[in-house]
Amino acid sequence: MKAARYYGNHDIRIEDIEPQKLEPGTVRVDVAWTGICGTDLHEYLDGPIFCPTQDTPDPVSGETAPVTLGHEFSGVVSEVGDGVDDLAVGDHVVIEPYILHDDVDTSPASSTYHISPDMNFIGLGGRGGGLSENIVVRDRWVHKIDKNLPLDEAALIEPLSVGYHAVERAGVDDSSAGQTALVGGAGPIGLLTSSVLKAFGVKVIVSELSELRRQKALDSGVADVALNPAEVDVVEEVKKLTGGEGADVAFECTSVQVVFDTLMDALRPHGVLQVVSIWGKPATVDFHKLVMKELDIRGTIGYVNSHPATIKLVESGKIDLKPFITGKIALDDLIDKGFDTLINHNETAVKILVSPSGEGLE
Known part of the structure; x- marks a missing residue:
């Protein structure tokens, strides 16, 4: 079968590989659609980060490069291993793509498995990936979805x-209706975080340089206001929109210092600044501002028992994922039409999906 294989920095190859072996407690999933994630781009440009090298195996999977990429994907169960009784051939599914040590508690009561030692992701640290025609995944990480939910949209359930999880970490829930959130950055994660906030009845202000992404935030209904920080003073505009108080909560989705600083200034006293983006370099924090406004700064990574609630939001119609799909390509076009667009022309795209089998493409 065809797969996108990561060998190292700027070295991803489309190759024919043998399918993984079905084992007890696993299912085989024929991949329908896989999203290109910012993490994939970081691995290509700056990696290996999560991916192993040819000399250093992942401590959990034991695999070395090359590994198959892709961790945002949907598909259909095509084969079921012994001991699996909650899934059947033909089920539509999405994957929670964790690679964890076997002794980690991943029960519904756990709130920490996503930050356990050596945590990694399927499609980065080994065990196959969504940028292949099919994949074998442990039953625990496979989540069934309604067949009425289109599989292309379902590929966005992972991001x-x-x-x-970021919204949950920030303390926002059904009781937060009427609050105001400022989201720094309207890339895929910023837009999807905004969609969760809107589902909880929160007023959303987005700050974003790209005109296309600002318009996408407004047209999709996930933002009430979209500000261009190159043209307006975001802090002053937020204060005007909140009666001089400032935002209740802010989400940093860019890993850009000036955005972080702006969010701190735009928060009201006792506000929460949730850092969602992955930072590849140290940042600075004005602790005087932190102290004088008694702000909370919180980190977030991945998700933890978040998929069931996220799927429910989508299946209930509270979140519409279709507007965020801005391109569909074949696996052979991964670099030229996928990575190149998102690296060099990212203001023109939000989420590009890949069809490993070529099905569903015009």
């Missing part, structure tokens, strides 16, 4: 779960 949407990132947004859901």
Whole structure:
């Protein structure tokens, strides 16, 4: 079968590989659609980060490069291993793509498995990936979805779960209706985080340089206001929109210092600044501002038992994922039409989906 294989920095190859072996407690999923994630781009440009090298195996999977990429994907169960009784051939599914040590508690009561030692992701640290025609995944990480939910939209449930967990970490829930959130950055994670906030009845202000992404935030209904920080003073505009108080909560989705600083200034006293983006370099924090406004700064990574609630939001119609799909390509076009667009022309795209089999493409 065809797969996108990561060998190292600027070295991804489309190759024919043998399918993984079905084992007890696993299912085989024929991949329908896989999203290109910002993490994939970081691995290509700056990696290996999560991916192993040819000399250093992942401590959990034991695999070395090359590994198959892709961790945002949907598909259909095509084969079921012994001991699996909650899934059947033909089920539509999405994957919670964790690679964890076997002794980690991943029960519904756990709130920490996503930050356990050596945590990694399927499609980065080994165990196959969504940028292949099919994949074998342990039953625990496979989530069934309604067949009425289109599989292309379902491929966005993984990054949407990132947004859901970030909103949860910030203390926002059904009781937060009427609050105001400022989201720094309207890339895929910023937009999806905004969609969760809107589902909870929160007023959303987005700050974003790209005209296309600002318009996408407004047209999709996930933002009430979209500000261009190159043209307006975001802090002053937020204060005007909140009666001089400032935002209740802010989400940093860019890993850009000036955005972080703006969010701190735009928060009201006792506000929460939730850092969602992955920072590849140290940042600075004005602790005087932190102290004088008694702000909370919180980190978030991935998701933890977030997929069921996220899927429910989508299946209930409270979140519409279709507007965020801005391109569909074949696996052979991964670099030229996928990575190149998102690296060099990212203001023109939000989420590009890949069809490993070529099905569903015009």
